[in-house]
Amino acid sequence: MGHSKIVTSAVGSGRFKPELSREDVYAEYACILKSKKGTQLVDYLCETLLPLLPDGSAKLPLYYTVRYGIQFMWDAEQHGLEYAAKKLAKKVVKEQVIPLITSMIWDHIEDELVENGVSTALVKPAEEALNKTLVAIFEKGVEAL
Secondary structure, three states, rough: HHHHHHHHHHHHOOOOOOOOOOOOOOOHHHHHHHHHEEEHHHHHHHHHHHHHHHOOOOHHHHHHHHHHHHHHHHHHHHHHHHHHHHHHHHHHHHHHHHHHHHHHHHHHHHHHHHOOOHHHHHHHHHHHHHHHHHHHHHHHHHHHO
């Protein structure tokens, strides 16, 4: 059974369908593991396991745990702990830390601009330019790690 057929069966209606046998799932896992594609394995696990859970607030944290946890384990197994840690750190910095830092810097600058009577019409273009510049600088720094 091909990957897309299993995923369609598992995800299609949001429920795991009975015609998908345990052996089919195990065969697909084995095929993905042999191909050594960690992202494909993580995606497959998320697509087949998450529909089994009831909808609710636990699904999203579980998704991120599975997504990043399994990817980290896979990278550590395939490339070593140092590689996996750097890859995860870069991802977290790019997705979480950089936007937070740029937002905090802009909030401080905006307060000073408003206090000095700068027109709000000039503030928005300045914010966009500053954010693009800071993101570019920080991302180059992250890539240097």
